[in-house]
Structures are given as C-alpha cells and as structure tokens.
Amino acid sequence: MRILVTGGCGFIGSALVLHLVLDLGHDVLTLDALTYAANPASLKPLDGHSRHRLVHGDICNPELAAELFANFRPEAVIHLAAESHVDRSITGPAAFIWTNVLGTQVMLEAARAYYMAELTGPEKENFRLLHVSTDEVYGSLPLGDGFFTEQSCYNPRSPYSASKAASDHLARAWHHTYGLPVVVTNCSNNYGPRQFPEKLIPLQILNAISGKALAVYGDGLNERDWIHVEDHARALVATLEKGRPGETYLLGGRSVRSNISVVQTICAILDRLRPDGGPHARLIGFVADRPGHDRRYAIDPGKAETELGWHPSRSFExxxxxxxxxxxxxxxxxxxIREGRYAGERLGLTA
Incomplete structure (x- = not known):
C-alpha cells in the first residue's frame, strides 16, 4: 500500500513508519514539521530506502497537503501529527489549537477532496483515514476504579486533551457529513525507545542515569495505563486493515500503574544495569502537582481485541x-537533545 503518515518523525509515528516499511513492505510518505519533539534520527534505518520519503512540512498548509495527495496518491492516511505534551499545553495552548484542531481540519479537507474527485472503484472503496488520538479526551477516573470504553463521555480537562477532543469530533463529523471513511483510535500512555525526554519514563531514566533528582508530581499515586509503542504500531495497522469506517477503537496495554510505582521500577532496573550509581531510588522526590492533573486513565481494549484480532504482546515490566x-x-x-539544541529549555514531566 501507499500510506501517507503525518507526524512520522515523532515517537509513535517513527515506530509506526519503521514497522510499515521494514516489516510490512509498504510505501510510506512521511509528512512532519520537524518541531522540537520530532527527530529524523529515529528514521535513520530508512535512509536511502526506496519505499520511504520524508517531506518537511506543516499539516496546517492546505496547498502542501493537496500537492502530496495529488502526487503520492495514497491508498490510506494515518494522521498522528499533534502537539502532545500536557505541561506545554498549560503554558502555551495556542500551538495545540493550531496544530491539533486546524491541522486536522486541513488534512480532513485535503483527504475529502482527493477521495471525492480522484478515486473511483476499488481505490475509493478501500481508502481509509485513520485518526490517532488519546484516552485523555475522556477526562479522569477515580483512583483504582473503572475503565474507559468507546461509550465513555468526553470530558477533556487540559488544553491538550481539549484540542484532541476537538480533532476527534472533526474526524467523526467528516465521516458522517461527507462520507469520508474515517476510523478513530484513542490510546493509552505509550512508552518505549526514542521517546522525547520530556515525558515521564524517558525523563526519569535519563535523570537517574545522570544522578539528577527524580521529581514526581503530587503524591505520585496518579494512575496510567501503559502500552509499548511497538504494540501500538501493530494495533494501528490492524485498525487500518480491519477497522470499520465511522467506528472508534480504544487501544490499551492492560497495564495500569501508579506514577510512583513506574519511577520505582525504573530505579530497580537501573540498580541492576548500573549498580555503581545506585540505589537510584534515593533520587526520588515529590514536587507540587500540576494544575488539573487527572488521577486515573485506564482503557478497556476489548472491542479492538475482539474485532481487530489484536492483543498487546509485551508485559509492562x-x-x-x-x-x-x-x-x-x-x-x-x-x-x-539533553545537551544541545534543547539545553535552554526546562524538560518537565508528564503522565
């Protein structure tokens, strides 16, 4: 297949692009604005690969979007490009509205024009746009209780989650109003290699390696459902292949952990790998909670497991x-990232 992936130099996007090209043999066009959290080095295994092309560009540019559709003629679109860091959305929400809302509208319109005017027969019948989103649109659950499902009500509580909720609504509206074959996924917290070190797990790993304080928000009991990024990539492919247009699929790892337990587990692992620097748990400390910090996210991925035949393959540990x-x-x-172009920024934590 020819697949257009937006945000393919990001953490989840790069894992997906590598899987699509190297494991599955698809032709992929990656569109990425290469903002601070994107790293072309994550796609280094594809340097010179005949089945991959990287375009440096903004999803908010309608002329560029139209040009890519016309020239590449994708059989599917996987839309991942987004601003995703909650802390940054609190201090600078405008960028989140611009990219996550306007950018999604631009991509939907470009896809609609291409779908309606350029595709016929089996190409039109098989075309899909997969819109990738987050479980944070559903708000917060009580500690230790409950799971989000596809029937859960939206209740976004940060500028980030509000912008993603808006993009979800746009994606569904373009399906129901215009007939664009859109499928939506909402996923739990991802972890794995090549994640930008402002997110909880890589930040704490690198701080611990450097002997720096491991700051944990509030009481550390906030709970998140974790999924390995490679399991998420496989789930996205399964959704693209088997998901029904107009439907939503929740993707989770069935691995709910408190933030403090995640940090403690990282310390225990580093004590084994680098015993000369331990015990690393001595570096753990608590800091004032961030505004509006949701207490629990947890996903019931039963629909995806049943309809798509996908299951997470990795245990969290x-x-x-x-x-x-x-x-x-x-x-x-x-x-x-730590010492070069981002040295002047405060790398905060989020989960």
Missing amino acids: DGLEDTVRWYVENPDWWRP
Whole structure:
C-alpha cells in the first residue's frame, strides 16, 4: 500500500513508519514539521530506502497537503501529527489549537477532496483515514476504579486533551457529513525507545542515569495505563486493515500503574544495569502537582481485541526493562537533545 503518515518523525509515528516499511513492505510518505519533539534520527534505518520519503512540512498548509495527495496518491492516511505534551499545553495552548484542531481540519479537507474527485472503484472503496488520538479526551477516573470504553463521555480537562477532543469530533463529523471513511483510535500512555525526554519514563531514566533528582508530581499515586509503542504500531495497522469506517477503537496495554510505582521500577532496573550509581531510588522526590492533573486513565481494549484480532504482546515490566536498556545503550540518540539544541529549555514531566 501507499500510506501517507503525518507526524512520522515523532515517537509513535517513527515506530509506526519503521514497522510499515521494514516489516510490512509498504510505501510510506512521511509528512512532519520537524518541531522540537520530532527527530529524523529515529528514521535513520530508512535512509536511502526506496519505499520511504520524508517531506518537511506543516499539516496546517492546505496547498502542501493537496500537492502530496495529488502526487503520492495514497491508498490510506494515518494522521498522528499533534502537539502532545500536557505541561506545554498549560503554558502555551495556542500551538495545540493550531496544530491539533486546524491541522486536522486541513488534512480532513485535503483527504475529502482527493477521495471525492480522484478515486473511483476499488481505490475509493478501500481508502481509509485513520485518526490517532488519546484516552485523555475522556477526562479522569477515580483512583483504582473503572475503565474507559468507546461509550465513555468526553470530558477533556487540559488544553491538550481539549484540542484532541476537538480533532476527534472533526474526524467523526467528516465521516458522517461527507462520507469520508474515517476510523478513530484513542490510546493509552505509550512508552518505549526514542521517546522525547520530556515525558515521564524517558525523563526519569535519563535523570537517574545522570544522578539528577527524580521529581514526581503530587503524591505520585496518579494512575496510567501503559502500552509499548511497538504494540501500538501493530494495533494501528490492524485498525487500518480491519477497522470499520465511522467506528472508534480504544487501544490499551492492560497495564495500569501508579506514577510512583513506574519511577520505582525504573530505579530497580537501573540498580541492576548500573549498580555503581545506585540505589537510584534515593533520587526520588515529590514536587507540587500540576494544575488539573487527572488521577486515573485506564482503557478497556476489548472491542479492538475482539474485532481487530489484536492483543498487546509485551508485559509492562519486560517492555520497561528493554526501554531502560535502550536509553542506557543509545546516548548518541538522546545526548544531543539533553545537551544541545534543547539545553535552554526546562524538560518537565508528564503522565
């Protein structure tokens, strides 16, 4: 297949693009604005690959979007490009509205024009646009209780989640109003190699490696459902292949953990891998909670498991150990981020 992927140099996007090209043999056009959290080095295995092309561009540019559809003629679109860091959305919400809302509208309109005017027969029948979103649109659950399902009501509580909720509504509206074959996924917290180190797990790994304080928001009891990024990539492919237009699928790892337990597990892993720096748990400390910090996210992925035949393959503990080991062994990937062009920024934590 010819697949257009937006945000393919990001954490989830790069894992997906590598899977599509190297494992499945698809032709992929990656569109990415290469903002601070995008890293072309994540796609280094595709350098010179005949089945991959990277375009540096903004999803908010309608002329560029139309040109890419016309020239590449995708058989499917996977739309991942988004601003995704909650802390940044609190201090600067405008960028989230611009990219997540306007950018999604631009991509939907470009896809609609292409779908209606350029496709016929089996090409039109098989075309899909997969809109990738987050479980944060559903708000917060009580600690230790409940799961989000496809029937859960939207209740976004941060500028980030509000912008993603708006983009979800736009995607569904373009399906129901215009007949564009859109499928929506909402996923739980991702982790794994090549994640930008402002997110909880890579931030704490790298701080611990450096002997820096491991700051945990509030009481550390906030709960998140974790999924390995490679399991998420496989789930997105299964949704693209088997998902029904107009439907939503929740993707989760069935691995709910408190933030403090995640940090403690990272410390225990590093104590085994780098005993000279331990015990790493001595670095843990608590800081004032961030505004509007949701207490619990947890997903019931039963619909995706039943309809798509997909199941998460990695346990959280095994996946986290592999992730910690990757950061320990790949300083060439993360050191430029920590010491180079982002050295003047405060790398905050989110979960």
